[in-house]
Amino acid sequence: MLEDRVGLAGPVGLDAAEAAARLRAAGPNTVAAPPRHHLGVRVLHQLTDPLVALLLAAAAVTTVLGDYPDTAVIILVVLVNTVIGVVQEVRANRAIAALDRLAAPTARVVRDGRELAVPAADIVRGDLVRIEAGDVVPADLLLVEASRLHLDESALTGESVTVVRTPGEEALAGTVVATGRAAGTVLRTGAASALGRISALMTGTPPTTTPLQRRLSALGRVLGLVAVALSGLVFAIGVVGGRPVADMAITAVSLVVAAVPESLPAVVTLALALGARRMAAAHAIPRRLHAVETLGSVTVIASDKTGTLTEGRMAVQQVVTADGAPYGVTGTGYAPHGTVHRDGVAVAVPDELRRLARAGLLCNDAALSPPDHERHDWGAVGDPLEAALVAFAARCGLDPQATRAAWPRVAEHPFDQSQRWMVTVHASCGQRYLVVCKGAPESVLGAPLVDATAEEIAELTAAAHRLAAQGLRVLAVAAAMVEKIPDPAAPTGLRPVGLVAVGDPLRAGAPEIADSFDTAGVRLLLITGDHPATAAAIGGRLGLWRAGDPLANGDDDQTAHPDTRVFARTQPEQKLDIIASLQARGEVVAMTGDGVNDAPALRRADIGVAMGGGTEVARQAADLVLVDDELATVVTAIGEGRRIYDNIRRFLRYALSGGVAEIMVMLIGPLFGLAVPLLPAQILWVNLLTHGVPGVALGAEPAERGTLRRAPRSPQESVLGGGLGLDVLVTGALIAAVVLSAGVFAAHRGLPWQSVIFVVLGLAQLGVALAVRASRPAGARHGNPGLLVAVAVSALLQVGGVLLAPLRELLGTDPLGPTVLLACAAVSVVPGLALRLARRRPPPAPSLVDIDDALAQRDE
Numbered sequence: 048m049l050e051d052r053v054g055l056a057g058p059v060g061l062d063a064a065e066a067a068a069r070l071r072a073a074g075p076n077t078v079a080a081p082p083r084h085h086l087g088v089r090v091l092h093q094l095t096d097p098l099v100a101l102l103l104a105a106a107a108v109t110t111v112l113g114d115y116p117d118t119a120v121i122i123l124v125v126l127v128n129t130v131i132g133v134v135q136e137v138r139a140n141r142a143i144a145a146l147d148r149l150a151a152p153t154a155r156v157v158r159d160g161r162e163l164a165v166p167a168a169d170i171v172r173g174d175l176v177r178i179e180a181g182d183v184v185p186a187d188l189l190l191v192e193a194s195r196l197h198l199d200e201s202a203l204t205g206e207s208v209t210v211v212r213t214p215g216e217e218a219l220a221g222t223v224v225a226t227g228r229a230a231g232t233v234l235r236t237g238a239a240s241a242l243g244r245i246s247a248l249m250t251g252t253p254p255t256t257t258p259l260q261r262r263l264s265a266l267g268r269v270l271g272l273v274a275v276a277l278s279g280l281v282f283a284i285g286v287v288g289g290r291p292v293a294d295m296a297i298t299a300v301s302l303v304v305a306a307v308p309e310s311l312p313a314v315v316t317l318a319l320a321l322g323a324r325r326m327a328a329a330h331a332i333p334r335r336l337h338a339v340e341t342l343g344s345v346t347v348i349a350s351d352k353t354g355t356l357t358e359g360r361m362a363v364q365q366v367v368t369a370d371g372a373p374y375g376v377t378g379t380g381y382a383p384h385g386t387v388h389r390d391g392v393a394v395a396v397p398d399e400l401r402r403l404a405r406a407g408l409l410c411n412d413a414a415l416s417p418p419d420h421e422r423h424d425w426g427a428v429g430d431p432l433e434a435a436l437v438a439f440a441a442r443c444g445l446d447p448q449a450t451r452a453a454w455p456r457v458a459e460h461p462f463d464q465s466q467r468w469m470v471t472v473h474a475s476c477g478q479r480y481l482v483v484c485k486g487a488p489e490s491v492l493g494a495p496l497v498d499a500t501a502e503e504i505a506e507l508t509a510a511a512h513r514l515a516a517q518g519l520r521v522l523a524v525a526a527a528m529v530e531k532i533p534d535p536a537a538p539t540g541l542r543p544v545g546l547v548a549v550g551d552p553l554r555a556g557a558p559e560i561a562d563s564f565d566t567a568g569v570r571l572l573l574i575t576g577d578h579p580a581t582a583a584a585i586g587g588r589l590g591l592w593r594a595g596d597p598l599a600n601g602d603d604d605q606t607a608h609p610d611t612r613v614f615a616r617t618q619p620e621q622k623l624d625i626i627a628s629l630q631a632r633g634e635v636v637a638m639t640g641d642g643v644n645d646a647p648a649l650r651r652a653d654i655g656v657a658m659g660g661g662t663e664v665a666r667q668a669a670d671l672v673l674v675d676d677e678l679a680t681v682v683t684a685i686g687e688g689r690r691i692y693d694n695i696r697r698f699l700r701y702a703l704s705g706g707v708a709e710i711m712v713m714l715i716g717p718l719f720g721l722a723v724p725l726l727p728a729q730i731l732w733v734n735l736l737t738h739g740v741p742g743v744a745l746g747a748e749p750a751e752r753g754t755l756r757r758a759p760r761s762p763q764e765s766v767l768g769g770g771l772g773l774d775v776l777v778t779g780a781l782i783a784a785v786v787l788s789a790g791v792f793a794a795h796r797g798l799p800w801q802s803v804i805f806v807v808l809g810l811a812q813l814g815v816a817l818a819v820r821a822s823r824p825a826g827a828r829h830g831n832p833g834l835l836v837a838v839a840v841s842a843l844l845q846v847g848g849v850l851l852a853p854l855r856e857l858l859g860t861d862p863l864g865p866t867v868l869l870a871c872a873a874v875s876v877v878p879g880l881a882l883r884l885a886r887r888r889p890p891p892a893p894s895l896v897d898i899d900d901a902l903a904q905r906d907e
Contacts, residue, residue: 066171076168077168104271156176157230176188183223184221186220187218189215189232209431222241226433263315315746326339331683348564349629352575353551353575355640355678358551364376367514368397369399370399381437382425387442406524408445409456413429415428415437457532460535470484470536471535479530481527494525494541516584522547524547526541560679567756569759570612572612572613573592599611637652639657640665645657645665656681657673701815701816701819715783723801728859733845736844737841799863815878816834849861
């Protein structure tokens with residue numbers, strides 16, 4: 048008995064006293080709020096990052112040295128980064144709160160024998176709840192009554208087709224009643240409900256750190272150790288050489304500051320901010336700043352089907368008339384506009400097809416709603432599948448309202464789960480009646496039909512199987528003209544009218560998008576809750592799956608085969624397992640989706656990408672929101688992410704090579720008779736000018752051609768990998784060689800060699816900034832004039848260090864004549880010129896997409 052199964056009071060509902068007692072005992076029917084962290088804990092979490100800790104140490108050093116401007120800049124960078132990190136952490140927790148907004152605010156329950164509306168939060172286990180079309184199911188219900196009940200479960204399962212629920216089955220919290228009405232007793236509330244389980248998944252799924260964050264953390268640790276070790280070596284050499292301990296201590300600490308690129312966070316922040324602005328122009332809104340770069344490192348994109356790769360709307364895609372003629376139908380969403388074609392050629396609508404469209408329109412309870420100020424496209428009123436039939440009729444030239452008015456319904460037999468068909472009877476102007484039967488092909492074509500041979504029925508049945516194998520929902524339609532109103536529960540004299548195949552069509556350009564991902568070296572996976580046949584059909588059209596390829600299905604071990612690219616019948620928990628398995632293999636995973644069922648996976652992935660038209664839960668859980676719902680935008684965003692990472696590496700090559708050069712000059716200089724090559728103030732001045740504005744300007748470099756034709760960097764590769772570490776050492780050694788050569792020559796000529804070293808070191812580093820900038824084809828637009836201005840201003844200030852008396856007194860330099868300064872400038876060009884010549888090679892093959900030009904055109 049029902050009472051025995053659920054332990055409840057039965058279908059008559061509870062009394063008010065019992066409901067109140069259960070509410071006190073079990074708590075409200077709400078999703079558990081995320082644990083709150085004290086602001087101090089959040090701030091401390093941000094400050095424990097190795098690079099931030101290194102910056103704080105650098106701030107302490109500059110304070111000891113009295114370099115208060117540098118201290119202020121470093122503290123400001125740390126403060127901004129901390130504020131941004133705390134704000135993003137708070138935002139991440141909003142995904143849980145969004146589940147509350149998804150739940151039904153009120154519900155109709157039966158208590159004390161009376162039906163009344165109560166807050167959904169007050170529902171308890173055992174309540175008798177009534178639901179009808181348009182309602183959100185407030186808790187998990189065991190149905191005791193159901194009349195033509197169709198539920199839209201897409202937000203929970205990803206299934207785009209509504210499902211029929213009958214007495215004895217469950218209706219899950221968060222689903223929407225598309226048609227019909229029902230009553231059910233509450234089985235589970237709050238955290239135990241379907242929504243609650245997803246909330247628990249999200250609560251137990253902390254957002255992952257991005258590849259860039261992990262790489263910079265590792266870099267911070269390495270830089271700290273290396274800088275301290277080498278500075279200690281310089282200190283020891285100086286002391287052994289007879290230099291005062293205090294002087295060498297200050298020199299060693301200055302080298303620590305010089306070796307640490309303290310403007311790196313500023314460069315990263317600028318690059319990410321510019322990338323975010325450009326992504327926003329391309330209709331992709333980053334919710335976390337680091338998400339901008341993460342897309343450039345993505346190796347796998349796990350995509351939901353419904354609403355992401357497909358339109359998320361039901362549409363008639365193929366039809367077969369009674370004579371076996373196949374037709375295709377195209378259109379956008381539920382808009383009543385489209386074309387009918389045969390063999391790929393648009394055709395006029397024949398009478399047989401028009402009769403099929405009319406029959407599907409009449410045996411139908413749905414309608415279409417036009418665009419309004421809140422919605423920019425046509426919508427469905429009622430069952431989405433039936434709404435697709437209405438749109439199909441309109442695309443065949445029928446006016447839905449006029450046709451229904453001309454054929455008024457006089458009798459009906461609602462959809463019957465046992466018979467699996469629906470029958471309606473319509474009056475005609477000739478005192479005759481049109482009977483229309485619509486339902487499952489095996490039911491309609493298996494009924495006694497007239498004017499149809501066994502061969503014709505077999506041909507239609509084979510066509511239905513063929514369409515179903517393509518992942519489409521197939522309906523058969525039969526009709527008859529009779530003299531009097533028949534019993535709609537037992538229609539007779541029906542003739543086949545044809546087959547209608549309904550599905551969720553691919554978004555325009557989806558196959559091309561999949562090809563673009565392949566070109567960029569990113570593997571696209573399809574993860575859906577749909578039937579395996581539907582998933583296989585969609586995967587085939589996207590080029591992700593062919594007969595014989597592995598296809599994960601439901602209870603299978605979906606992570607077992609590493610080459611699986613299509614996952615069907617996937618539950619939210621399984622999506623987490625799939626993503627975790629990919630990450631364990633070293634992949635950087637982006638997850639795209641729009642439903643509640645996608646939210647935990649969106650949060651677990653390295654970067655979650657939500658559709659702007661999806662659920663609020665998905666948007667809050669994601670790192671990037673596609674305002675235009677176009678997956679093609681992700682391709683542009685990937686290119687932008689790669690550009691940002693390239694610029695960060697470009698800055699590191701420039702900044703770290705300067706630090707290496709300064710340390711080498713201080714270590715090797717004494718061996719050539721240059722006792723103290725640079726004073727602490729001179730080191731800090733060079734560091735300020737070179738690592739400051741010019742370094743930050745490098746973060747705004749445009750993308751190089753071929754950005755989207757190269758494979759993503761290995762997730763295991765460090766930020767200095769791919770030969771960058773060697774480039775830093777070689778560039779640093781080249782700068783040091785030029786600087787020491789200039790110093791030794793000046794010493795032999797009796798010139799102020801320390802000032803020569805000071806000028807050449809600064810100018811040589813600025814020349815390297817110009818040498819490492821992004822390669823652009825001849826005549827290309829959209830360069831980076833800001834870098835040129837920054838280098839020019841810094842060069843003037845560097846030379847001013849030996850020309851202006853106040854600066855000479857501050858820095859301890861000597862004046863240099865025009866001839867010596869010109870010679871210093873000429874020598875300083877050598878490192879940058881050598882690097883530029885070394886980069887010359889045949890240009891790469893033209894890119895399918897030039898990211899910089901594409902985004903610049905959008906901005907214009």
